[in-house]
Amino acid sequence: MKRKTFIKQLGYGSGATLFLPSALLVGGCSHTPVDRTALTEVDVPFLDDLGETIIPSTPTVPGAKATAIGEYIVLMYNDCMSQEDKAILVKGINELDRRSAQMFEKSFLDATPEQRLQLLEAVQTEAHTYQLEMEGEEAADAHYFQILKGLVLTGYFTSEIGMTQAREYLPVPGKYVACMPYAPKDKVWAL
Amino acid sequence: MNINGKVAKENTYDAIVIGSGISGGWAAKELCEKGLKTLVLERGRMVKHIEDYTTATMNPWEFKHRGAIPQNIKEENPVVSRCYAYNEATEHFFVKDKEHPYVQKKPFDWIRGYQVGGKSLLWARWTQRWSDLDFEANAKEGIAVDWPIRYKDIAPWYSYVEQFAGISGNKDGLAQVPDGEFLPPMEMNCLEKHVQKTLKNLYDDRHLVISRTANLTVRHNGRGPCQYRSLCNRGCPFSGYFSSNAATLPAAEATGNMTLRPFSVVQSILYDKDLGKATGVRIMDTNTKEVMEYHAKIIFVNGSTLNSTLLLMNSKSDRFPNGMGNDSGELGHNLMDHNYNCKVEGEYEGFEDTYYSGRRPTGTYLARFRNFGNDSQSHFKRGYAYACGGSRAPFSDVSETAIGLPLKQDQTQLGPWKFGFSGMGECLPYHENKISLSNDKTDEWGMPLLEFDAEYKENERAMAKDMVQTAMEMLDKMKFKNITDKKESRNIGLNIHEMGTARMGRDSKTSVLNGHNQVWGAPNVFVTDGACMTSSACQNPSLTYMALTARAADFAVNELKKMNL
The missing domain is CATH 3.30.410 (Cholesterol Oxidase; domain 2)
Structure with missing residues (x-):
């Protein structure tokens, strides 16, 4: 399926909210979604919670929020992303804000962890479907969730927590062991 | 007269080496160890071994952008940004496109490292020898010109440089x-x-x-061993791999015969028609913009492939109106990279x-x-x-x-x-793949910009x-x-194995250098970096530059002793 058809089909979900009068949305919930034109420091708590939903804390290893993932995303947004990707990401964050308001009648920050996961799992499925549709299309834009998830994974696994607690970091290995046993419970090396 | 004489004397050495990268470092070491007072000219800044490897022991999370290059720098420097080794931890060893422009008639990614040690800090360290399969190929197929050497000529020099550099292998x-x-x-x-x-x-x-x-699996000549961090491109605080900074320049320095002068762009090689040889070089100090001359009996040109040829092309005289050593018209031609x-x-x-x-x-x-x-x-x-x-x-x-x-x-x-x-x-040498000097554009140091016209x-x-x-x-x-x-698609140049443009050959009608890397018509000028290559083989080329340099330095000193230069 080509991109245009796919976007049309999105109409039942995210796309449709674009054309709803904002009064309707405001009337129906306690959260007014923000229509951002850029990501800024103000978005850090929202981005922290998005990150924590993607890489959550577990009993022994903190999640993305503990690595200040929101600060990292804003920094990368400001310094290291192309104009095209920045625009896609901002639009996507706005959409997540709107869909949270629509689905839960509250902001992503006020939603429960289960609700947050529910929303992002749905978006993950959409992103994956989109990716399959776009396969082989060289000029296809990335899906915003792909960009967001990529930022969270890179940010988390280049952080001290991600490298030294989630994985195992050897700053100076000292030797190369070419073959050694591995069991699924074993830690993996940080890259 | 008196003053001039004194200045001339102070500015006179036995040998001048232009460039301090992987081949220049070898020229410096060999000439100094053979007792020649040697001036090493480097266009970039000083990079002291270990001391100046500012990022060598940083953890990934200590870099502001965790290794990523900011978008504005990428947009200003699209060529270097395509290089696999260019990141936040290594960017200080790479030339920014914006600071050193060149003209692309066809796309050519020119990756450069202007500092003491050059790209020897950044290389991939793979050191396969070439064989007669490579040295005989042009002759057998009737392509370009025959290499003036065979494997037996270079084999002892491979051994010689391997023993000093430290090459792990089976x-x-x-x-x-x-x-x-x-x-x-x-x-x-x-x-x-x-x-x-x-x-x-x-x-x-x-x-x-x-x-x-060229990573050391055991301690070797006071260096290493490798600690298996695989952060080589930042410079190694354990001296675990071969670079000019870690190995050849310290050896040259230890003789007491080396004068290393950073911030020195060589503009031209001076030629005396009556003597039939070069007498020295003209340089510009990049800090003061002062232009001065240095003199020596022999000159080694190791400025990296394309800058060495640029220097020869810019060394025009009555004898060499089209650039030094260019009787054949081949100077600047036969540019190769790998694919x-x-x-x-x-x-x-x-x-x-x-x-x-x-x-x-x-x-x-x-x-x-x-x-x-x-x-x-x-x-x-x-x-x-x-x-x-x-x-x-x-x-x-x-x-x-x-x-x-x-x-x-x-x-x-x-x-x-x-x-x-x-x-x-391997890429074939094509006469029409070439560099030339811009007629109207020069850089801050008075050098014409290079124009690239090459393609696969x-x-x-x-x-x-x-x-x-x-x-x-x-x-x-x-x-x-x-x-x-993975549909890998790179511009020519990006494999950073640029070779040719001042090829070795068997006569002055078809080549720029002879079988000892001497410039035809200027026998005391030796070019022993990638510019000298007659074909490209498919092996990584640096080991061959090292061996050719050590071989040429030995020949040069013997010729000096015989009063032939």
């Missing part, structure tokens, strides 16, 4: 990449050993070996209970088999090798669709073994196609899954 007995003086080899991991064995069973000409590499437009990968089901530890700073090498031995190809000449490697990523395909706990779990467990092939193809041609494209097909075929025969062609 004696594999392959004629196309002859064995050398090796330190113990690094080991192959489980999958690599499996592939080595499987290829041996399936084919009689596919030999996978551990790449011979790396092949990257193929597959997954292996098996060895799930095995892993490795430490970051090995090299890979495995599938030696050339095309147009060699019993193989004969009708669609292209010459051949290629593959850089190969087996590895396991700390995640699997699950990560593509998972979020939350399953994602975190997948990202902290090993994925399947993967094995990759990166093709490294049909032979390179046909070979790249075969590299991809053959790699996929081998993976399939070895029962790999999910075999993917």
Whole structure:
């Protein structure tokens, strides 16, 4: 399926909210979604919670929020992303804000962890479907969730927590062991 | 008169070496050790071994952008931004496009390192020897001109430089990449050993070996050993790999015969028509913009392939109106790079209970088999090798669709073994692939800008196609899954093996240098970096530059003693 058809089909979900009068949305919930034109420091708590939903804390290893993932995303947004990707990401964050308001009648920050996961799992499925549709299309834009998830994974696994607690970091290995046993419970090396 | 005489004397050395990179460092070491008072001119800043490796021990999270290059810098410097080794941890060793412009008549990615040590700080350290398969190819096929040397001429010099540099490797007995003086080899991991064995069973000409590499597996000449951090491009605080900064320049320095002058752009080589040789160089100090002259009996030009040729082209005189050594009209022509437009990968089901530890700073090498031995190809000449490697990523395909706990779990467990092939193809020397001097544009240091007019041609494209097909075929025969062609596509130049433009040959009518790297018509000028190459082979070229440099330095000093220069 080509991109245009796919976007049309999105109409039942995210796309449709674009054309709803904002009064309707405001009337129906306690959260007014923000229509951002850029990501800024103000978005850090929202981005922290998005990150924590993607890489959550577990009993022994903190999640993305503990690595200040929101600060990292804003920094990368400001310094290291192309104009095209920045625009896609901002639009996507706005959409997540709107869909949270629509689905839960509250902001992503006020939603429960289960609700947050529910929303992002749905978006993950959409992103994956989109990716399959776009396969082989060289000029296809990335899906915003792909960009967001990529930022969270890179940010988390280049952080001290991600490298030294989630994985195992050897700053100076000292030797190369070419073959050694591995069991699924074993830690993996940080890259 | 008196004052001038004094200045001339103060500015006079036995030898001048232009450039301090991988070949310049060798020229400096050899000439100094043979007792010559040697001036080493480097256009860039000083980089002191260890002390100036400012990022060498930083952890990934200590970099502001965790290694990424900011977008505005990328946009201002698109060429260097395409280089695999350019990142936040290494960017201070790379030339920014914006600061050192050049003209691209056709796309050419020119990657440069202007500092003491040059790109020897940044190189990939793979050091396969060339063989007569390479030195005889032009003559056998009637392409370009014949190399004026054969393997027997360079073999002792390979041994000589290997023994000092420290090359780890295995004696594999392959004629196309002859064995050398090796330190113990690094080991192959489980999958690599499996592939080595499987290829041996399936084919009689596919030999996978551990790449011979200038990383030290044991302590050697007071350096190393390698600590398996694989952060070489930042400069190594353990002196675990060969660079000018770690090895040759300290050796030159220790003789007391070296004067190293950074911030010195050489504008031209001075020539005396009556003497029939060069007398010195004119330089500009990049800090003061002062122009001055230095004199010497012999001059080694090691400014990196294209800057060495730029210097010869800019050294015009009555005797050499079209550039020094250019009686043939070949100066600036026959520009080559390698062709790396092949990257193929597959997954292996098996060895799930095995892993490795430490970051090995090299890979495995599938030696050339095309147009060699019993193989004969009708669609292209010459051949290629593959850089190969087996590895396991700390995640699997699950990560593509998972979020939350399953994602975190997948990202902290090993994925399947993967094995990759990166093709490294020989490029032919074409007269029409060339650089020339801009007529109207100069840089801040008074040098004309270089114009690039070079491209891959049909032979390179046909070979790249075969590299991809053959790699996929081998993976399939070895029962790999999910075999993917990564559609690698690079501009010429980006493989950073630029060679040619002042080729060696057998006579002044068809070449710029003779069999001892002497400039035709200026016998006390030696060019021993990549500019001198007559063909490109498919091996990484730096070891050959080192050997040619040591050989030429020995010849030069002997000629000086015989009063021939």
